[in-house]
Amino acid sequence: MTEIRTPRLLLRRWYDDDLAPMAEIHADPQVMRWIGDGSVRDLERTAEDIERWEEEWDEEGFGLFAVELLASGELAGFAGLSVPTFLPEVLPAVEIGWRLGRQFWGQGYASEAAHAALEFALQDRGLDRVVSIARVGNDASENVMRKLGMVPERETKHPVYGHPLRVHTIDLSEFHA
């Protein structure tokens, strides 16, 4: 099952029509501030990203869901699972992550989507542990982790950019869906 409905959201695989709104999200420096080297991404790069996210779904049986608002049909961004290959020291691992357009912040959408993605990880994929990795300073993201019941496990450095990262984890046997 790769489609999930929450009270306000539809989590689903990616459509061609998602490219333009996702590229708009990627063009916002505030959204991208704590991600990678902090630079914005253009349409071409966003198309490559979506292609990679879809490949991960095909290869792993899990991935980043496109998050759509049920009320309006708008694409809010993504939430879901991926393998954090950028940080080899935590592998093997599955990471939960999220990225929403700025107009969708502060409404509980990220937490609602992430909660459903953790439920998917546990019930559908049978995973027993999930990590989440944030750049130190990304308080909004760590707030989502905390609300999900994730706990800080260790601090490390980004292997390429050198900035401090915090790895959170959750034992899904203790996750109450």
Ligand SMILES: CC(C)(COP(=O)(O)OP(=O)(O)OC[C@H]1O[C@@H](n2cnc3c(N)ncnc32)[C@H](O)[C@@H]1OP(=O)(O)O)[C@@H](O)C(=O)NCCC(=O)NCCS
């Ligand atoms: C990280 C990110 C997804 C968090 O989004 P967010 O909107 O702050 O997160 P939430 O969904 O938990 O919502 C937060 C607030 O919405 C408010 N809210 C409003 N209506 C709500 C509702 N119905 N239910 C729950 N919360 C609601 C709450 O006050 C909540 O804040 P609190 O937890 O302090 O009480 C967002 O900041 C983002 O996309 N950032 C850019 C990308 C990024 O950095 N990604 C992570 C990389 S590690």
